Amino acid sequence: NAGVTQTPKFRILKIGQSMTLQCAQDMNHNYMYWYRQDPGMGLKLIYYSVGAGITDKGEVPNGYNVSRSTTEDFPLRLELAAPSQTSVYFCASATGGIGEAFFGQGTRLTVV
Amino acid sequence: GNSVTQMEGPVTLSEEAFLTINCTYTATGYPSLFWYVQYPGEGLQLLLKATKADDKGSNKGFEATYRKETTSFHLEKGSVQVSDSAVYFCALSDSDYKLSFGAGTTVTVRA
Numbered sequence: 001n002a003g004v005t006q007t008p009k010f011r012i013l014k015i016g017q018s019m020t021l022q023c024a025q026d027m028n029h030n031y032m033y034w035y036r037q038d039p040g041m042g043l044k045l046i047y048y049s050v051g052a053g054i055t056d057k058g059e060v061p062n063g064y065n066v067s068r069s070t071t072e073d074f075p076l077r078l079e080l081a082a083p084s085q086t087s088v089y090f091c092a093s094a095t096g097g098i099g100e101a102f103f104g105q106g107t108r109l110t111v112v
Numbered sequence: 113g114n115s116v117t118q119m120e121g122p123v124t125l126s127e128e129a130f131l132t133i134n135c136t137y138t139a140t141g142y143p144s145l146f147w148y149v150q151y152p153g154e155g156l157q158l159l160l161k162a163t164k165a166d167d168k169g170s171n172k173g174f175e176a177t178y179r180k181e182t183t184s185f186h187l188e189k190g191s192v193q194v195s196d197s198a199v200y201f202c203a204l205s206d207s208d209y210k211l212s213f214g215a216g217t218t219v220t221v222r223a
Contacts, residue, residue, distance in 0.1 A: 004155075031209060042201065042215040043156075050209055058210065090155055092211075100146075101211055103155035 002026050006091050006104035013081040013111045021076040021107050023091035031094040032074040033101065034058075034066065036087040043090065049074055081111045114139045118202050118214035125192055125221050133187040133217045135176075135202035143204040145169075145178050145185040146211070150199040159187075159200070192221045 007022045025032065030051045035043040045058030049068040063085060065077040074093075078085060088108050092101040119134040137143065144163040148156040160169030165180035174189045185202060202214040 033211070035213075040215060043211075043213040045210055045212075048210060092156075096209075100158045100161065101156075103157065105153075105155045 004091055004093055004102050004104040006089075006107050008107060009105065010108050011110070013078075013109065015081060015083065015111060017081050018077070018079050019081070019109075021078070021089055021091075021109075023074045023076065023104060024072050025074075025091075025093040025102070026072065027093060027095075027102065028071060029093035029095050029102075030071065031096065031101075032068065033092045033094075034064070034074070034076045035090045035092065036060065037090060037106075038087050046076065046089075078109075083111050085109065086111045114143065114204055114206055114210075114212045116202050116204055116212055116214035118200075118217050120215075120217070122218040122220060125219070127193060127221055127223055128191045129221075131187070131189045131192045131196070131219065133200055133202075133219070135185045135187065135214060137183050137185065137202075137204050139183075139204055139206055141206045143206045145176070146203040146205065147174070147176055147185070147187050148201040148203055148213075150201065150216070152198070156201060192219075194221050194223050197221045 004025045033048045034046040044060045047066040049055045091104045094101040115138045146161045147159040149159045160171040162169040162178035168177045176187045199216045201216045
């Protein structure tokens with residue numbers, strides 16, 4: 001089983017550039033999440049989705065956008081990248097709201 | 113809102129030592145509680161969970177008991193190994209379908 005797959009694994013962006021972080025899961029999970037991990041800060045929820053066509057903001061949504069057109073895919077879009085968006089980004093999925101979440105291996109993004 | 117507070121690290125131990133990582137939470141409802149582990153260069157993976165008060169979660173020699181009266185979910189292991197070196201995250205999930213994480217505790221076990 002592939003589980004949760006994130007691409008790319010690493011990326012360097014210049015200030016003002018845009019990019020999309022891809023996330024796909026093959027477990028038919030309804031719930032999907034995007035987190036960012038900053039040193040010593042734990043994980044902060046950016047956006048989440050409870051099913052195809054439904055998305056909602058988390059704690060730190062500014063500067064990001066998401067879409068959920070299929071159950072499998074949950075891409076995260078960064079518009080006008082800023083140095084404050086330098087972080088490690090994790091995508092996760094879960095069968096239900098109160099259950100085990102499965103995480104991808106992360107995307108390390110540096111904005112210079 | 114929901115929040116999780118973990119003891120600050122880093123924690124450095126010798127092999128076979130006893131490990132405790134404290135975790136307390138604030139939640140408006142009746143959350144489920146989790147411990148996740150992150151090995152170097154990897155994503156998080158579930159270590160154990162408890163879904164109601166007085167439940168004990170256990171896995172790989174780790175244990176944690178859901179204490180509603182003290183709003184705590186402390187992680188313990190009686191005898192750690194070098195392979196237990198990782199970052200440990202306490203988390204909770206409530207009826208809002210979101211996981212809230214603590215800041216993480218880095219544990220290093222020396223041979």
